[in-house]
Amino acid sequence: MIAMTNPPRLIAWELTAGCNLNCVHCRGASTSSVPEGELTTEEAKHFIDEVVELGKPILILSGGEPLTRSDVFEIARYATDAGLRVVLATNGTLLTPELVEKLRAAGVQRLSVSIDGATAKTHDEFRGVPGAFDRTLAGIEVLRKDGFPFQINTTISRRNLEEIPKTFELAKDLGAVAYHVFFLVPTGRGEESDEVSPADYERVLHWFYDMQKESEIQLKATCAPHYFRIMRQRAKKEGIEISVKTHGYEAMTKGCLGGTGFCFVSSVGEVYPCGYLPVLAGNIREQPFKEIWENSEVFRKLRDPEELKGKCGICEYKKVCAGCRARAYAATGDYLEEEPYCIYRPGKK
Numbered sequence: 001m002i003a004m005t006n007p008p009r010l011i012a013w014e015l016t017a018g019c020n021l022n023c024v025h026c027r028g029a030s031t032s033s034v035p036e037g038e039l040t041t042e043e044a045k046h047f048i049d050e051v052v053e054l055g056k057p058i059l060i061l062s063g064g065e066p067l068t069r070s071d072v073f074e075i076a077r078y079a080t081d082a083g084l085r086v087v088l089a090t091n092g093t094l095l096t097p098e099l100v101e102k103l104r105a106a107g108v109q110r111l112s113v114s115i116d117g118a119t120a121k122t123h124d125e126f127r128g129v130p131g132a133f134d135r136t137l138a139g140i141e142v143l144r145k146d147g148f149p150f151q152i153n154t155t156i157s158r159r160n161l162e163e164i165p166k167t168f169e170l171a172k173d174l175g176a177v178a179y180h181v182f183f184l185v186p187t188g189r190g191e192e193s194d195e196v197s198p199a200d201y202e203r204v205l206h207w208f209y210d211m212q213k214e215s216e217i218q219l220k221a222t223c224a225p226h227y228f229r230i231m232r233q234r235a236k237k238e239g240i241e242i243s244v245k246t247h248g249y250e251a252m253t254k255g256c257l258g259g260t261g262f263c264f265v266s267s268v269g270e271v272y273p274c275g276y277l278p279v280l281a282g283n284i285r286e287q288p289f290k291e292i293w294e295n296s297e298v299f300r301k302l303r304d305p306e307e308l309k310g311k312c313g314i315c316e317y318k319k320v321c322a323g324c325r326a327r328a329y330a331a332t333g334d335y336l337e338e339e340p341y342c343i344y345r346p347g348k349k
């Protein structure tokens with residue numbers, strides 16, 4: 001029998017590695033100098049054709065800063081016409097009423113805007129450019145006036161850990177439809193010394209669970225697969241069944257979708273399990289996307305929980321969590337090793 005591979009549900013696409021900010025944590029180490037060899041508009045369209053042959057994932061136009069690429073509207077329109085749900089991730093500093101109108105006309109459904117602290121000081125230190133906070137808030141004001149839906153993305157690190165509840169309040173006050181937290185992954189410019197401790201992970205994720213139960217807006221923790229263990233531990237303690245009604249979208253998904261439902265495509269066409277794990281699956285300039293998605297070694301391994309090593313390999317939560325493979329890789333050089341930032345001891349219940 002031939003094993004069937006599910007199509008991707010979500011693709012993040014680094015349209016350009018160039019950026020107008022200089023964040024201390026940036027996975028792409030993005031700067032104002034744009035590396036050579038970016039996919040051309042035609043290559044980008046060809047990639048979209050290949051994606052829709054496989055399925056209809058959500059396409060996240062990301063970067064770098066995707067709004068620094070002049071054909072972003074043409075690419076978004078093409079993907080929308082091909083039937084994809086197109087969203088765009090931005091730092092928000094470049095948004096103007098004209099630009100938002102163009103994004104709407106291109107069919108973009110939602111923006112994510114990154115805010116990494118509740119104060120200008122914290123955010124600007126994170127983002128490497130004085131005035132970035134005010135410019136991002138001005139960009140959000142444009143979205144509000146326009147009624148364009150947006151979510152706030154915050155990367156959690158030692159630099160802003162204590163400000164996260166306030167940043168969540170800010171996101172709600174600004175009118176975000178969702179609040180997504182990303183946990184720092186030490187790759188690119190992201191430094192291990194900026195990661196919160198495993199105990200703090202646990203604490204923040206319990207706080208997140210409490211917030212999720214009462215929040216009016218959607219919450220999602222990205223790059224924190226242990227959340228799915230914590231969710232189950234807490235629900236069990238509370239004697240409740242996990243369902244979409246009680247736990248939102250998180251009830252239907254699992255810790256890390258890298259290689260199973262998600263992949264990342266770089267500005268030069270390289271395909272990776274996610275933007276934080278530099279293990280190459282293939283390049284769309286050299287191979288059809290379908291072939292890479294279905295057959296590459298790294299994707300095949302990530303689809304098999306039996307490949308996991310260390311305590312992740314023996315953990316009763318491995319099918320819903322599986323640890324962050326990028327953090328394991330950064331710590332050991334082996335993406336199948338155990339997640340280094342999880343305090344749980346398997347079998348303890």
Ligand code: HEM
Pocket residue numbers: 010012060062063087088089110111112151221222223255256257258262264274275276
């Ligand atoms: C609708 C607006 C959304 C935007 C703009 C957005 C934005 C992003 C961005 C920028 C990333 C990081 C990708 C990268 O640059 O490497 C990401 C990751 C991710 N997002 Fe979202 N997202 C959105 C909605 C969603 C939704 C609705 C889901 C759930 C279906 C989702 C699930 C994920 C997942 C699974 C990842 C990959 C990281 C991981 O392995 O956990 N996102 N998103």
Ligand SMILES: C[C@H]1O[C@@H](n2cnc3c(N)ncnc32)[C@H](O)[C@@H]1O
Pocket residue numbers: 025026027028089113114115153154155182183184185186187188190223276
């Ligand atoms: C798309 C989101 O990814 C965040 N982001 C950029 N680099 C990293 C990293 N090393 N670890 C975690 N998140 C990161 C951005 O700040 C943005 O909010």
Ligand code: SF4
Pocket residue numbers: 019020021022023025026027028029030031063064065091127
């Ligand atoms: S995190 Fe985003 S805004 Fe910051 S330097 Fe990287 S690409 Fe630019």
